[in-house]
Amino acid sequence: MDINNRIASRVRELRDAQGFSLDTLAERSGVSRSTISLIERGQSSPTATVLDKLATALAVTLASLFEDSATPAAVSSPMARAAEQPVWTDPTSGYVRRNLSPAARSPIQLVEVRFPPGQQVAYDTSARDAEIHQQVWMIEGVMEMTVGEVHWRLETGDCLTMRLDCPIVFRNPTRESARYLVALVTVPLPQTRRNG
Known part of the structure; x- marks a missing residue:
């Protein structure tokens, strides 16, 4: 598809x-x-x-x-072959993301990102109806990230964890492509907190 x-x-x-x-x-x-x-x-x-x-x-x-909505989670394979993993390119920055996780529903989602040199993407992320935790692990290259008001510089092998509840900016300040792994976990909020 x-x-x-x-x-x-x-x-x-x-x-x-x-x-x-x-x-x-x-x-x-x-x-x-x-x-x-x-x-x-x-x-x-x-x-x-x-x-x-x-x-x-x-x-x-x-x-x-x-994710592929056509395949019910109950019959989805726990295997995601490389050739079947959806790949998408951001039309503005040219960054390429590959969803690595199988279609079978899991609380963990893995995404590989290739980020072009000199590019930036800003997310106006705010609080959601679920608590989402993300870790970014640098496979190669350098990325600068601003999470809320805090600025981080990640180099090969570094790993940064955050909640997705504030604006986040990803920037590759170098002349080389960067590649990193994103791991996400979603935790539903208690009903009282959701309604409050």
């Missing part, structure tokens, strides 16, 4: 599951109704920033938007 069609199907599925209209998702995400409509029809190549806004509004990880 074409990656834009996969994203289209997944966004539509998640929106329906939440019972959100296009207008509701637009209001919650800050992404225009027309843009969401184009994405859901597979007629748009959304940027990483737009996808993150939709993921936040839908209370899922960005990686979840690349």
